[in-house]
Amino acid sequence: MKQFLWGSATASYQCEGAWREDDKLESMWDHYLHEFQLENGDVASDFYHRFDEDLKMAKEGGQNSFRFSLSWPRIIKNPQGEVNEKGIAFYRSVLKACHHYGLVPNVTIYHWDLPQYLEAQGGWQNEETCQAFLDYAKVCFDYFHDLVDIWVTFNEPRWFIFNGYFIGNYPPGCHDVDMTIKGAFHVMYASALAVKVFKEGKYPGKIGIVHSYTPVNGIDETVETRIAMRYADNYCNNWVLDTAALGEIPIDMLGKLSSEGHDLSYMTPDKIAVIKHHTVDFIGLNYYARALVKPYTTGETTLIVNNKGKEGKGTSKTIVKGWFEQVSDPNTKKTEWDTEIYPQGLYEGILNAWHKYHLPIYITENGIGVSEDVTVEQVQDPYRIEFMKEHIEAILKAKEEGADVRGYYAWSAFDLYSWKNGCEKRYGLVAIDFEDQLKRKPKASYYWYKDFISKH
Template sequence: MMDLKNFLWGSATASYQCEGAWDLDERVESMWDHYLHEEGLENGDIASDHYHHFEEDIRMMKEGGQRAYRFSLSWPRIIKNKQGEINEKGLAFYHKILDCCHENGIEPFVTIYHWDLPQYWEETGGWLNEEVCTAFAQYAKVCFQNFHTKIRKWVTFNEPKWFVCSGYLIGNYPPCIQDVSKTIKAAYHVMYASALGIKEFREGGYEGEIGIVHSFTPVNGVDDRIETKIAMRYADNYCNNWILDTAAKGEIPIDLLSELSKQYDISYMKPEQLKIIKENTVDFLGLNYYSRTLVKPYTSGETTFVVNNSGKAGKGSSKVIVKHWFEQVMHDPNSTYTEWDTEIYPKGLKDGLLEVHQKYGLPIYITENGIGMYEDVTVPQVDDEYRISFMRDHIKAMFEAMEQGANIKGYFAWSSFDLYSWKNGCEKRYGLVAVDFDHDRIRKPKKSYTWYRDMINSNAENLK
């Protein structure tokens, strides 16, 4: 087995999904707070209560052999209003987390934005408002100025494709819009904001590296026909290229822009902004991998997005059609799927890593990889052999890509502990550590936690 001495083995969370304390210490309302409260849906008001358990959680990471912790900062906890007033209590909280990481020998791997836009900006139009791009850059600058001595690995955005398309195209996430033109504008503004954040990082002369994290789904076709290859290119532009090409090369795919400009006004993409995007590319790419995208050529029907957030009666209900572009095959009879219609396909990780390595030549981190399941956490220890099998197969696929030259620097299991999973609520459990949400948020390591610890400590010898 290869030498993994400097490899970052870790796990990951996100601020809204784990912190709780949604209105403590002068934190202001996020768009998710507002939406979930207004709709009366299960929310992250308390979540895993990481706000009060972070010392225990980070200690468990250390005891679990982990060397890095990927987490996100909360914009509503740091900046109080549109005028940019700083919440010193919010800064103090993250200083405590960072100090705790360093005391336990854990490398912080920090995301600046993981979906929790302050509601005061959402009320102005959110990512449809160009002013929010500048506000993000100022927020990022506050983070750099205050935490630069304690953070060496920065991420501007987590999964632009997922939150933009869910919020503005599919409409199952706030702001719950279904409008292609608004999706394009929001997507552009997010990538422009990312470049502005990188610009602040470069101009500040801060040590370390800065990247972006993408919800990566490598694209496969059902056959080798030319029609299928065309559908695959459309799907790759939709799923991957507008984030990865833009972040790594500073260039939005020209065929995508050409196609969109036939039907939509994209004149708001200004030359001076495109120049900033071109000049401020990332140092590394973070890839969140759960599954691939299998497509066939478009046959008929209107654009349709059905997402299974239930994990129950909705199993097998997911459906994706992009009119004149592609149809996603959601139910391959040769594959295994979770209750949430996620295909389990480790080979996609290997193939995708090699593709990204060959295309961009940048260091890669697998910033999320895991499986969500229903679990009874009242037992002494959750016997999650399915998670161990999932992780083993995907880590093996990662190693195979590394042996073929992919420059992979780290692997982060999703998630460090059970947390709130957006519209899936708390029943969909990803954690290496169980959290009993009904009994004081008690933490109990699962079998996978021990397996991951032993795998790390043995230099992956137990994968043979």
């Protein structure tokens, strides 16, 4: 029986820092955050210089796996695709350190930091980005295959595509439905291309995709609500998971988009064939909350994400015109950032995904973001311990009922830059004092997790 992987997760832009070191290029996030003079990840958690300390801490916390992402602009140094040997050397050092500390590396090829030169050429609107991603992925397989057995093509296509092209609060900051649809298709096509070259190259290990999983519940059992739930499931989940795991883009979703007048002509038979025949070996599910929905009533599409914490509490809103409306359950707890705390959704969601796809599942992110005072000797975070305990219990229950769940990764290994929320929104098991030389201090939850792992 394979060992269950107990780990924690990070992402390159959110933790590495060293944004201009060792020939790293500018990423779309570097460009966007500097242009608008917003809090950024120039230094972040300084994982680039302190990875050995961080990996050792994960090992000492009882963990046996570490999830992280590679930075495309750190590995490919120009539009011609030339490889940056310094970037390769850095990641080989990280991977060797993982093995030294007994941590199974779970490696994501793309966690949002597109090279800015590709963004300047249209980013995910441009089909050439798919080919560039394929070339980059092959470089990763060639240089790291001896050290990696778990590969992920993309982290959360829905999140970076919807926020970048639909909601507009992430780069490139657009509000356009057709750009959203096209970007979404290109990412899923690029993912399938990477799976194709991985399997044809007979590289060791398995390859999957990680999805921001949002199981859908309805307010009642009426036919209208069930239709709204199907629309919401297509919007939240199926266009990623069905496409990656089954090789099928939901046909009713395509029919709905076509009936609304959207041009889908770029979804050509040759690209559809690549998607159909090159599916993933496993799925990673990042779970934070479910979606509770009702049938669409009135009004324009409204998508508001709370990036302000307490100041913006209660402002989050999702209405997709003609599809569904998301509602807030008055009986459940929410974080300062409006994220519902609902472990039952993870239990139900795992079973749904298992029965639908029959693929191994990793819970690749799960955690709670809060504002914390890290100047104290040890952060006491009973709310994080309670959150993790309830969600891990939900996973183990689903596992007992037959779901093939193979790992759990807390988000995150340590405090890091949280995109548009800056460093105030803290998820880490280890506190980082960004005001005091980036000191690392394990929180109470770090020791709780260590103890929990030792008992399981």
